[in-house]
Amino acid sequence: MSLLSREIELYDFSIGLHHWRYTDAKREAIVEGQRYAPITLTREKILQSAEDAKNALQITAPLDLPLLNLFRPVPPGLRLRLDLKRVRVRDGQVRLGWTGHVANLDETHSVAKLRCESLAAAVETLGLRRSWQSNCPLVLYSQGLGLCNADPDAHAVPAVLSDATGYSVASAAFDAFDDGHFDGGVLQWTATLGVERRFVVSHVGATLRLLTPAALAPDARVVAFPGCDRTLGPNGCPKFRNELNYGGQPTLKGMRNPFGSDPVF
Known part of the structure; x- marks a missing residue:
């Protein structure tokens, strides 16, 4: 790659309206009106496979990176997003290289390693959310048609x-x-x-x-x-006076499972 076509990378970490912006360039970068501090950051190759879980991105950073204070002494409960951008130095063209969130931090070595997952991996599910079951499968306090609706x-x-x-x-x-x-x-x-x-x-x-x-x-x-213990007992829906929104099937108790190990149903 020639000097005129080289690129710098921008790392924009954010939680809501709070941002921590860094660049792998040797000096501060001002892009689209935002300042990116020069920090020694290295990353693995960006992968694109059919399995989103394998598309994780690992970033290596110095232990004194101010961003890491978010994980000390305990990690935040809010999701830390990462937008990785590339800027062509010749004309300042910006393109998005990767988007995801920080899933894990490893500080066991002399450097910090941030493991980031793609947005697609974050929303992956293993199958149907609701099952035909005796206990209520609804998310407590969820609001909407067919949901818990406890206030x-x-x-x-x-x-x-x-x-x-x-x-x-x-x-x-x-x-x-x-x-x-x-x-x-x-x-x-x-x-x-x-x-x-x-x-x-x-x-x-x-x-x-x-x-x-x-x-x-x-x-x-x-x-x-x-x-809520997801039942119609005293620690379940009656505690919230919410029996009408119970999402389970209490009459299923004691029924045999046709998909179980018994060869004769």
């Missing part, structure tokens, strides 16, 4: 944390409810980059155990939403 605002519990240790948080507001009330629910709060959420694994007394760690401190203001 989250009617069941939200504002709280001020008295303790926070990564995987667990505590507040007197949680202790006002029976144990297990928030099992399968969500803890939500407003962070610098936007609204963060964590799945609640268990609730005992004033303490909620989270599925993934949260960078919260005592005195933080959060909102907890109770969970």
Whole structure:
């Protein structure tokens, strides 16, 4: 490639309206009115195969890259998008080279390795979302025709944390409810980059155990939403007075599976 036709690459990482922009050029680049800081970044080849999961892109960056502070001490709950662009130096023509999101960060070596997945891989599913089953398969608080339609605002519990240790948080507001009330629910709060959420694994007394760690401190203001056990029992739809929107088939209990291992159905 000749000097007049060479290209530089632009790495635009973003969460909502927040951007971290870098370039592999030796000096700052200003493209379309945006500034890209010069950083030593290297990447693997961009792959295009029929299997989206194999089209991941790995980027190697220095450990002092400001972007990596988002993952310290815990990764963000919000998706970090990457738009990789190429700019032809001769005439400034910009073209999009790759789009996806950061799926994983590895800092076990002297450099940081960001594993990025394409947008197509992020939306892949294994099959039909709904099944013919006794328990309700609907997403709790989902809104729309044929969905759960439980009102989250009617069941939200504002709280001020008295303790926070990564995987667990505590507040007197949680202790006002029976144990297990928030099992399968969500803890939500407003962070610098936007609204963060964590799945609640268990609730005992004033303490909620989270599925993934949260960078919260005592005195933080959060909102907890109770969970549902996907049944018509006391910890399911009746807790939300939402029996009419139950998405399961409770009368299927005890039926034999025609697709099971038994040769005679």
